[in-house]
Amino acid sequence: MGPVVFVAGARPNLMKIAPILRATAARGMRDVLVHTGQHYDHEMSGVFFEQLGIREPDVHLRVGSASHGVQTGRIMASFEEWLVTIARPAGVVVVGDVNSTMACALVASKLRIPVAHVEAGLRSFDRAMPEEINRLVTDAIADLLLVSEPAGIANLAREGVPAERVKYVGNVMIDSLVNAREAARALPVPAPRGTYAVVTLHRPSNVDDPARLRELCAWVTRLAAAMPTVFPVHPRTERKLVELGLRAELEAQAGLQLAPPQGYQEFLALMDGARVVVSDSGGIQEETSFLGVPCITLRTTTERPVTITSGTNTLVGDDLDAAWRVIEDVLAGRGKRGGPIDGWDGRAAERVVEELARAWT
Numbered sequence: 001m002g003p004v005v006f007v008a009g010a011r012p013n014l015m016k017i018a019p020i021l022r023a024t025a026a027r028g029m030r031d032v033l034v035h036t037g038q039h040y041d042h043e044m045s046g047v048f049f050e051q052l053g054i055r056e057p058d059v060h061l062r063v064g065s066a067s068h069g070v071q072t073g074r075i076m077a078s079f080e081e082w083l084v085t086i087a088r089p090a091g092v093v094v095v096g097d098v099n100s101t102m103a104c105a106l107v108a109s110k111l112r113i114p115v116a117h118v119e120a121g122l123r124s125f126d127r128a129m130p131e132e133i134n135r136l137v138t139d140a141i142a143d144l145l146l147v148s149e150p151a152g153i154a155n156l157a158r159e160g161v162p163a164e165r166v167k168y169v170g171n172v173m174i175d176s177l178v179n180a181r182e183a184a185r186a187l188p189v190p191a192p193r194g195t196y197a198v199v200t201l202h203r204p205s206n207v208d209d210p211a212r213l214r215e216l217c218a219w220v221t222r223l224a225a226a227m228p229t230v231f232p233v234h235p236r237t238e239r240k241l242v243e244l245g246l247r248a249e250l251e252a253q254a255g256l257q258l259a260p261p262q263g264y265q266e267f268l269a270l271m272d273g274a275r276v277v278v279s280d281s282g283g284i285q286e287e288t289s290f291l292g293v294p295c296i297t298l299r300t301t302t303e304r305p306v307t308i309t310s311g312t313n314t315l316v317g318d319d320l321d322a323a324w325r326v327i328e329d330v331l332a333g334r335g336k337r338g339g340p341i342d343g344w345d346g347r348a349a350e351r352v353v354e355e356l357a358r359a360w361t
């Protein structure tokens with residue numbers, strides 16, 4: 001049998017793939033790492049390889065940015081061209097919900113190569129989110145569905161996925177966090193621990209509509225007046241802020257510090273020391289839940305409901321007054337603290353590799 005092929009493409013894939021590759025190495029499993037190049041800047045990709053200790057990819061497809069159709073198509077064409085040169089791969093492992101995840105799962109499945117999906121079963125039930133389409137397609141064709149939170153099991157059962165294909169392994173992203181937390185604690189943070197806010201925004205639903213982005217910027221300005229606030233800016237958001245003339249306005253605000261996208265350790269240090277985190281990210285809902293830091297999610301839905309029921313997350317939808325009420329709770333010392341979540345223990349990657357070995361070797 002040939003090697004197991006692992007796919008990484010965009011920033012949020014990297015903290016998931018890193019612990020899995022450590023676990024394959026520990027087990028002596030033959031693997032090949034493919035980077036699609038969906039993200040390519042040093043600050044969106046390279047720095048994560050360095051800090052998470054991910055080895056140089058064995059193959060780099062260099063697809064870059066484009067519209068969804070073009071980007072997905074390019075990934076599929078390049079990945080297929082390369083995959084057919086590999087002698088009898090044991091299977092292809094994709095993680096998360098980015099375009100690279102879906103594109104590579106489709107290619108492998110059409111070549112009749114088994115596909116495993118790490119972080120299977122998450123559903124926001126909002127098909128306006130590109131990630132929801134990626135999740136639905138990937139799970140519909142995956143042979144092995146490795147689930148990170150309880151909702152995933154229920155969702156896949158409801159969709160009729162046979163139970164023997166579904167395994168609860170826990171959250172590999174938390175493995176990376178557990179591994180890096182101590183080193184991150186040694187890094188400087190912008191204000192004393194427990195006194196400042198961290199903001200990130202990058203979803204099209206928040207940053208592509210000028211009216212919504214203006215409203216969010218006004219809210220962030222209000223937040224910065226209440227506590228020191230750091231805002232690492234995703235490249236998509238950066239472009240929109242500049243276009244609308246909002247960047248200069250934000251930069252002039254006392255208490256607000258705009259920053260470039262952060263490295264893994266730097267961002268973990270920021271979250272770990274924060275009083276509150278405000279974001280529209282998927283993964284940050286999970287990381288703050290594990291860290292016990294209150295998180296306000298500026299979205300109408302979440303595919304990660306355990307972060308609300310057992311973690312520190314509050315979903316506020318479009319309602320910025322509701323978001324402000326959470327800030328008031330935090331200021332009054334009533335922020336959510338959260339509790340333990342099954343399988344978010346730093347050992348999920350070992351369970352992933354155990355399942356791969358059982359299914360494919």
Ligand code: UD1
Pocket residue numbers: 010011012038039040041044045065066097098099100130131202234235236282
């Ligand atoms: C992608 C994922 C999203 C994830 C996010 C994290 C999909 C559908 N979306 O969204 O789930 O939360 O990554 O960042 O896969 N750009 C750069 N440098 C880079 C990469 C991108 O400047 O290295 C800019 C480009 O202008 C690009 C834009 O960011 O057009 C968006 O990148 P893209 O990969 O299309 O989607 P993200 O918004 O990053």
